[in-house]
Amino acid sequence: MFYYCEKCADIKNTGAKAGQDVTCEVCGTAMKPVPQEYLMPGGSFFKSQAVRQQFISMIQSQETYDADIGGKKEELKEEAKAEEQRHIAEMNQKMQIIELEKRMKQNAVLRDKARAEEEFQEEKTKLDRALAMDVISRDEYNFKISIARKKVDNFEEIRKIEQQFDMGIITKEEKNAKIAALTQ
Numbered sequence: 199m200f201y202y203c204e205k206c207a208d209i210k211n212t213g214a215k216a217g218q219d220v221t222c223e224v225c226g227t228a229m230k231p232v233p234q235e236y237l238m239p240g241g242s243f244f245k246s247q248a249v250r251q252q253f254i255s256m257i258q259s260q261e262t263y264d265a266d267i268g269g270k271k272e273e274l275k276e277e278a279k280a281e282e283q284r285h286i287a288e289m290n291q292k293m294q295i296i297e298l299e300k301r302m303k304q305n306a307v308l309r310d311k312a313r314a315e316e317e318f319q320e321e322k323t324k325l326d327r328a329l330a331m332d333v334i335s336r337d338e339y340n341f342k343i344s345i346a347r348k349k350v351d352n353f354e355e356i357r358k359i360e361q362q363f364d365m366g367i368i369t370k371e372e373k374n375a376k377i378a379a380l381t382q
């Protein structure tokens with residue numbers, strides 16, 4: 199269906215249904231359906247290029263026509279298109295930054311998990327040796343191993359607690375108490 203803008207004489211062929219609001223992309227004015235007398239019976243074409251030109255001249259001769267806007271219609275259309283492209287590029291860039299931050303955070307979590315596992319293995323090696331040498335009892339061994347295991351299982355929470363301490367949100371005593379609560 200063809201619509202026209204009486205302010206800038208832009209003509210648009212849209213799939214809009216009768217009664218639906220169509221806005222001029224050049225000047226934002228509400229568009230009106232092109233009268234059937236200018237169109238072929240199906241309404242999909244103007245009767246001819248000459249008739250189309252005649253219709254445009256008719257719009258331009260009305261008081262509602264704004265020659266300033268109508269004169270730079272193509273320029274305004276290009277500007278609107280360029281603005282849209284800029285907006286899309288900007289959105290894509292923002293999405294990429296968010297993705298990158300997410301990936302960096304995931305990598306940091308994986309790195310910390312690996313470090314927690316490593317620390318557990320070191321602690322276990324030390325305790326195994328102490329147990330073999332009878333320096334600690336089996337009960338002490340089990341208690342210490344259980345703490346070391348819980349440090350691995352709760353590494354994410356412990357990581358957050360350490361961040362809170364690093365940011366000066368909690369004191370060292372609070373940090374130790376919180377970690378102890380998670381591991382004992």
Ligand SMILES: [Zn+2]
Nearest residue numbers: 203206222225
């Ligand atoms: Zn317009």
